[in-house]
Amino acid sequence: MIPRYHLQKKEREIKEPKELLAIIKKGKYTTIAMCKNNEPYIVTLSYGYDEIKNALYFHSRQKGLKCEFIKDNPHVCATIIEDRGYIMNDCAHEFRSVIIWGNMYLVETLGEKKHAMDILLYHLEENPDKIKQESLSNDKIYRNLGMLRLDIIEINGKWGR
Structure with missing residues (x-):
């Protein structure tokens, strides 16, 4: 494992678990770094x-570059940024962010694919039940879905201005 560096400006570290969780819950996308x-x-x-599993779920293809990287090396690093905007004439940008280390896996079972899609839709959509009725009406559709799960091992947070 790579040694973790500590923030140089410790006063900017977000330590409160509720605040870290709020950033994750508010976010809609994450950028994930992989290596192969x-x-x-x-x-x-x-x-x-998924708060119970402490995991992120993603929709993806069942094959492709991401899947090849994940199969070879499941260790990933991700970031979620709450962008509060650039402050004009102050040369500053206000934000909160989390960095996540964990392991990413391809979701294989039908049951977990259904669970993953529920988590994804209820996190992102205003009317997830409508999407499920229109687009996810049978098990064949779920079987053909590519889903990924990132099991979170460690989270660090930071704010800036």
């Missing part, structure tokens, strides 16, 4: 947060 054979890859995906 010393080659980096980064991707931005919409997510749903």
Whole structure:
């Protein structure tokens, strides 16, 4: 495991678990860094947060570059940013962010795919039941979905201005 560096400006660290959780719950997308054979890859995906499993779920293809990277090396690092805007004429940007370390896996079972899609839709959509009725009407559709799960191991937070 790579040693973690501490924030140089400790007063900007977000330590309160409720505040870290609020950033995750408010966010809609995360940028995920992966590595395979010393080659980096980064991707931005919409997510749903499962508070009970302390995991993020993503919709994806069942095959492709992400899946190849994940199969080879499940260790990932992700960031979620709550952008509060650039402050004009002050040369500053206000934000809160979390960095997440964890392991990412392909979701294999039908039951977990259904659970994952529920988590994703209820996190992102205003009317998730309508989407489910219109687009997810049978098990064949779920079987063909690619879903990913990021099991969170560690979270660090920071705010800035």
